[in-house]
Amino acid sequence: MTQAIDSLDKLLNPQGGASAAGCVWLVGAGPGDVELLTLKALRLIKTADVVVYDRLVSDAIMAEVPGSTLAIDVGKKPGSHGLKQTQINQLLIDLAASGRRVVRLKGGDPFIFGRGGEEMVSLQQAGILCQIVPGITAAAGCAAASGIPLTHRDCAQSLRLITGHGKSGEPRLDDASLAADNQTLVFYMGLKWSASISAQLQAQGRARDTPVAIIENGTRPDQRVMVTTLADLTATIAREQAQSPALLLVGEVVRFYRDTHAVVPMDSINSGMRVS
Numbered sequence: 001m002t003q004a005i006d007s008l009d010k011l012l013n014p015q016g017g018a019s020a021a022g023c024v025w026l027v028g029a030g031p032g033d034v035e036l037l038t039l040k041a042l043r044l045i046k047t048a049d050v051v052v053y054d055r056l057v058s059d060a061i062m063a064e065v066p067g068s069t070l071a072i073d074v075g076k077k078p079g080s081h082g083l084k085q086t087q088i089n090q091l092l093i094d095l096a097a098s099g100r101r102v103v104r105l106k107g108g109d110p111f112i113f114g115r116g117g118e119e120m121v122s123l124q125q126a127g128i129l130c131q132i133v134p135g136i137t138a139a140a141g142c143a144a145a146s147g148i149p150l151t152h153r154d155c156a157q158s159l160r161l162i163t164g165h166g167k168s169g170e171p172r173l174d175d176a177s178l179a180a181d182n183q184t185l186v187f188y189m190g191l192k193w194s195a196s197i198s199a200q201l202q203a204q205g206r207a208r209d210t211p212v213a214i215i216e217n218g219t220r221p222d223q224r225v226m227v228t229t230l231a232d233l234t235a236t237i238a239r240e241q242a243q244s245p246a247l248l249l250v251g252e253v254v255r256f257y258r259d260t261h262a263v264v265p266m267d268s269i270n271s272g273m274r275v276s
Contacts, residue, residue, distance in 0.1 A: 022049070022096040024123055026116045028109040028135015032058040032245075033145075033219040036136050044133065048103040050095050052088070054114075056107025056245050058220060085115060089122035096128045107245070109137040113163050113188045137161075139186040142218025142247050146225050147258035150184050155252035158183040164190025164197060164248065171197065179205035184251035191246050195234040201250065206230060211254035216246040227257055 025044050030036040051065050055075025065071050074083045095102045110116030123130040139161055143150045150159050164187035190197055208231035216224040228236040
Protein backbone atom coordinates (compact mmCIF):
# COMPACT_ATOMS: atom_id res chain seq x y z
CA MET A 1 0.00 0.00 0.00
CA THR A 2 2.86 2.38 0.70
CA GLN A 3 4.12 4.12 -2.41
CA ALA A 4 7.82 4.87 -2.82
CA ILE A 5 8.55 8.55 -3.40
CA ASP A 6 10.74 7.86 -6.43
CA SER A 7 7.87 6.27 -8.38
CA LEU A 8 5.37 9.12 -8.26
CA ASP A 9 5.98 10.48 -11.76
CA LYS A 10 2.90 8.78 -13.24
CA LEU A 11 0.74 9.92 -10.38
CA LEU A 12 1.79 13.54 -10.65
CA ASN A 13 1.74 13.56 -14.45
CA PRO A 14 -1.34 11.57 -15.46
CA GLN A 15 -2.08 11.00 -19.13
CA GLY A 16 -4.79 13.15 -20.56
CA GLY A 17 -3.51 16.59 -19.64
CA ALA A 18 -4.06 18.87 -16.70
CA SER A 19 -6.62 18.06 -14.02
CA ALA A 20 -8.75 20.31 -11.89
CA ALA A 21 -6.96 21.25 -8.69
CA GLY A 22 -7.56 19.00 -5.75
CA CYS A 23 -7.56 19.74 -2.04
CA VAL A 24 -5.44 18.91 1.00
CA TRP A 25 -6.90 18.12 4.40
CA LEU A 26 -4.45 18.39 7.32
CA VAL A 27 -5.90 15.73 9.58
CA GLY A 28 -5.06 14.99 13.21
CA ALA A 29 -4.95 11.23 13.87
CA GLY A 30 -4.76 11.55 17.64
CA PRO A 31 -2.19 9.79 19.84
CA GLY A 32 -2.66 6.30 18.41
CA ASP A 33 -5.84 4.58 19.62
CA VAL A 34 -7.93 4.13 16.49
CA GLU A 35 -11.13 4.73 18.45
CA LEU A 36 -9.93 8.25 19.28
CA LEU A 37 -10.15 9.29 15.63
CA THR A 38 -12.84 11.87 14.98
CA LEU A 39 -15.69 10.86 12.69
CA LYS A 40 -14.56 13.50 10.22
CA ALA A 41 -10.99 12.19 10.19
CA LEU A 42 -12.21 8.64 9.56
CA ARG A 43 -14.53 9.73 6.75
CA LEU A 44 -11.73 11.60 5.00
CA ILE A 45 -9.31 8.69 5.40
CA LYS A 46 -11.88 6.41 3.79
CA THR A 47 -12.54 8.70 0.81
CA ALA A 48 -9.12 10.21 0.04
CA ASP A 49 -7.24 9.52 -3.18
CA VAL A 50 -3.91 9.79 -1.38
CA VAL A 51 -2.90 9.58 2.29
CA VAL A 52 0.44 11.16 3.17
CA TYR A 53 1.26 10.02 6.68
CA ASP A 54 3.78 10.48 9.48
CA ARG A 55 5.70 7.96 11.56
CA LEU A 56 3.57 8.69 14.62
CA VAL A 57 0.36 7.52 12.95
CA SER A 58 -0.33 4.09 14.46
CA ASP A 59 -0.64 0.86 12.50
CA ALA A 60 -4.22 0.50 13.74
CA ILE A 61 -5.15 3.83 12.17
CA MET A 62 -3.32 3.07 8.94
CA ALA A 63 -5.32 -0.18 8.73
CA GLU A 64 -8.39 2.03 8.17
CA VAL A 65 -6.91 3.31 4.89
CA PRO A 66 -8.58 1.39 2.02
CA GLY A 67 -6.27 -0.97 0.17
CA SER A 68 -6.97 0.88 -3.09
CA THR A 69 -5.79 4.21 -1.65
CA LEU A 70 -2.25 5.35 -2.30
CA ALA A 71 -0.43 5.76 1.04
CA ILE A 72 2.87 7.64 1.16
CA ASP A 73 5.15 7.41 4.19
CA VAL A 74 7.01 10.68 4.80
CA GLY A 75 7.75 10.03 8.46
CA LYS A 76 10.82 11.44 10.12
CA LYS A 77 12.68 9.07 12.43
CA PRO A 78 15.00 10.30 15.20
CA GLY A 79 18.46 10.76 13.70
CA SER A 80 17.33 9.58 10.26
CA HIS A 81 15.03 12.02 8.51
CA GLY A 82 13.45 11.03 5.23
CA LEU A 83 12.02 13.88 3.19
CA LYS A 84 12.83 17.38 4.34
CA GLN A 85 9.89 19.56 5.31
CA THR A 86 10.22 21.63 2.14
CA GLN A 87 10.00 18.43 0.09
CA ILE A 88 6.88 17.31 1.96
CA ASN A 89 5.33 20.72 1.33
CA GLN A 90 6.05 20.42 -2.39
CA LEU A 91 4.73 16.86 -2.52
CA LEU A 92 1.40 18.00 -1.09
CA ILE A 93 1.22 20.85 -3.59
CA ASP A 94 2.01 18.56 -6.53
CA LEU A 95 -0.49 15.91 -5.48
CA ALA A 96 -3.29 18.44 -5.08
CA ALA A 97 -2.36 20.24 -8.30
CA SER A 98 -2.76 16.94 -10.15
CA GLY A 99 -6.39 16.82 -9.02
CA ARG A 100 -6.11 14.47 -6.04
CA ARG A 101 -7.99 14.59 -2.77
CA VAL A 102 -5.11 14.43 -0.31
CA VAL A 103 -5.22 13.61 3.39
CA ARG A 104 -2.09 14.71 5.21
CA LEU A 105 -2.35 12.47 8.26
CA LYS A 106 -0.47 13.56 11.37
CA GLY A 107 -0.17 12.09 14.84
CA GLY A 108 -1.98 14.10 17.51
CA ASP A 109 -3.19 17.48 16.28
CA PRO A 110 -1.74 19.11 13.14
CA PHE A 111 -1.16 22.44 14.89
CA ILE A 112 0.43 21.19 18.14
CA PHE A 113 4.12 20.64 17.34
CA GLY A 114 3.06 18.92 14.12
CA ARG A 115 4.38 21.49 11.62
CA GLY A 116 0.88 21.73 10.22
CA GLY A 117 1.13 25.50 10.21
CA GLU A 118 4.12 25.38 7.87
CA GLU A 119 2.32 23.05 5.48
CA MET A 120 -0.83 25.17 5.57
CA VAL A 121 1.07 28.34 4.67
CA SER A 122 2.93 26.58 1.85
CA LEU A 123 -0.33 25.27 0.38
CA GLN A 124 -2.04 28.64 0.68
CA GLN A 125 0.85 30.38 -1.06
CA ALA A 126 0.56 27.86 -3.90
CA GLY A 127 -3.17 28.55 -4.23
CA ILE A 128 -4.16 25.06 -3.04
CA LEU A 129 -7.35 24.66 -1.02
CA CYS A 130 -6.37 23.48 2.47
CA GLN A 131 -8.67 22.46 5.31
CA ILE A 132 -7.78 21.59 8.90
CA VAL A 133 -9.24 18.69 10.88
CA PRO A 134 -8.19 18.86 14.55
CA GLY A 135 -7.20 15.77 16.48
CA ILE A 136 -6.65 14.86 20.13
CA THR A 137 -3.19 16.11 20.95
CA ALA A 138 -0.80 13.74 22.70
CA ALA A 139 -0.72 15.69 25.97
CA ALA A 140 -4.46 15.38 26.51
CA GLY A 141 -4.85 11.86 25.16
CA CYS A 142 -1.85 10.23 26.82
CA ALA A 143 -2.41 11.90 30.19
CA ALA A 144 -6.08 10.89 30.24
CA ALA A 145 -5.21 7.32 29.25
CA SER A 146 -2.85 7.24 32.24
CA GLY A 147 -5.34 8.65 34.71
CA ILE A 148 -3.38 11.90 35.10
CA PRO A 149 -5.63 15.01 35.25
CA LEU A 150 -3.46 17.69 33.68
CA THR A 151 -5.30 20.57 35.36
CA HIS A 152 -6.49 19.15 38.69
CA ARG A 153 -7.46 22.31 40.56
CA ASP A 154 -5.70 21.27 43.78
CA CYS A 155 -2.26 21.42 42.17
CA ALA A 156 -2.36 22.88 38.65
CA GLN A 157 -3.78 26.27 37.74
CA SER A 158 -2.10 26.26 34.34
CA LEU A 159 -0.84 23.88 31.69
CA ARG A 160 2.09 24.46 29.37
CA LEU A 161 2.89 22.45 26.25
CA ILE A 162 6.59 22.68 25.45
CA THR A 163 8.71 21.24 22.67
CA GLY A 164 11.51 19.10 24.05
CA HIS A 165 13.43 19.54 20.82
CA GLY A 166 14.17 23.11 19.83
CA LYS A 167 14.51 24.36 16.27
CA SER A 168 18.28 24.01 16.57
CA GLY A 169 18.25 20.94 18.81
CA GLU A 170 18.60 21.47 22.54
CA PRO A 171 15.63 23.40 23.99
CA ARG A 172 16.22 26.65 25.89
CA LEU A 173 14.11 26.87 29.04
CA ASP A 174 15.04 30.33 30.25
CA ASP A 175 11.61 31.28 31.60
CA ALA A 176 11.68 31.53 35.39
CA SER A 177 7.92 30.95 35.54
CA LEU A 178 8.55 27.30 34.64
CA ALA A 179 9.56 26.79 38.26
CA ALA A 180 6.07 27.50 39.60
CA ASP A 181 4.69 24.51 41.49
CA ASN A 182 1.06 25.09 40.53
CA GLN A 183 1.40 24.26 36.86
CA THR A 184 1.82 21.17 34.72
CA LEU A 185 4.52 21.02 32.06
CA VAL A 186 4.25 18.61 29.14
CA PHE A 187 7.30 18.11 26.95
CA TYR A 188 6.85 16.71 23.46
CA MET A 189 9.83 14.90 21.91
CA GLY A 190 11.81 15.31 25.12
CA LEU A 191 13.65 12.00 25.51
CA LYS A 192 16.86 13.00 23.74
CA TRP A 193 17.27 16.19 25.75
CA SER A 194 15.90 14.89 29.05
CA ALA A 195 19.15 15.60 30.92
CA SER A 196 19.13 19.19 29.73
CA ILE A 197 15.42 19.62 30.49
CA SER A 198 15.90 18.27 34.02
CA ALA A 199 18.96 20.45 34.68
CA GLN A 200 17.37 23.61 33.30
CA LEU A 201 14.15 23.18 35.28
CA GLN A 202 16.10 22.60 38.49
CA ALA A 203 18.28 25.62 37.74
CA GLN A 204 15.09 27.69 37.40
CA GLY A 205 14.04 26.51 40.86
CA ARG A 206 11.90 23.44 40.26
CA ALA A 207 12.36 20.98 43.14
CA ARG A 208 14.46 17.87 42.60
CA ASP A 209 11.64 15.64 43.87
CA THR A 210 9.02 17.05 41.47
CA PRO A 211 7.10 14.04 40.09
CA VAL A 212 7.60 13.20 36.41
CA ALA A 213 5.71 10.70 34.26
CA ILE A 214 7.24 9.29 31.09
CA ILE A 215 4.39 8.04 28.89
CA GLU A 216 5.53 5.80 26.06
CA ASN A 217 3.14 4.85 23.24
CA GLY A 218 0.29 6.59 24.99
CA THR A 219 -3.29 5.28 24.40
CA ARG A 220 -1.96 2.28 22.46
CA PRO A 221 -2.08 -1.37 23.57
CA ASP A 222 1.63 -1.23 24.43
CA GLN A 223 1.38 1.97 26.48
CA ARG A 224 3.95 2.14 29.25
CA VAL A 225 4.10 4.69 32.07
CA MET A 226 7.24 5.30 34.11
CA VAL A 227 6.90 7.48 37.20
CA THR A 228 10.02 9.09 38.61
CA THR A 229 11.30 12.45 39.83
CA LEU A 230 12.97 15.35 38.10
CA ALA A 231 16.34 14.46 39.61
CA ASP A 232 16.09 10.82 38.51
CA LEU A 233 14.55 11.46 35.09
CA THR A 234 17.60 10.74 32.93
CA ALA A 235 18.59 7.67 34.91
CA THR A 236 15.06 6.27 34.64
CA ILE A 237 14.96 6.79 30.87
CA ALA A 238 18.30 5.01 30.50
CA ARG A 239 17.45 2.17 32.86
CA GLU A 240 14.03 1.49 31.36
CA GLN A 241 15.21 2.14 27.79
CA ALA A 242 12.28 4.45 27.08
CA GLN A 243 11.54 4.82 23.40
CA SER A 244 9.87 7.41 21.19
CA PRO A 245 7.05 8.31 20.92
CA ALA A 246 7.01 9.43 24.52
CA LEU A 247 5.87 12.45 26.53
CA LEU A 248 7.34 13.89 29.71
CA LEU A 249 4.75 15.17 32.20
CA VAL A 250 6.19 17.30 35.00
CA GLY A 251 4.21 18.41 38.02
CA GLU A 252 2.21 17.46 41.08
CA VAL A 253 -0.63 16.03 38.98
CA VAL A 254 1.56 13.00 38.28
CA ARG A 255 0.73 11.75 41.79
CA PHE A 256 -2.72 10.84 40.47
CA TYR A 257 -1.27 8.28 38.09
CA ARG A 258 -3.00 4.92 38.44
CA ASP A 259 -1.71 1.56 37.31
CA THR A 260 -4.51 -0.29 39.08
CA HIS A 261 -7.34 1.74 40.61
CA ALA A 262 -5.48 3.34 43.47
CA VAL A 263 -3.81 6.75 43.64
CA VAL A 264 -0.04 6.47 43.77
CA PRO A 265 1.06 7.95 47.11
CA MET A 266 3.72 10.62 47.02
CA ASP A 267 6.07 8.63 49.24
CA SER A 268 6.20 5.86 46.61
CA ILE A 269 7.18 8.40 44.00
CA ASN A 270 9.92 9.80 46.17
CA SER A 271 11.25 6.36 47.05
CA GLY A 272 11.49 5.00 43.55
CA MET A 273 10.03 4.52 40.12
CA ARG A 274 6.95 2.62 39.03
CA VAL A 275 6.36 1.15 35.61
CA SER A 276 3.18 -0.23 34.10
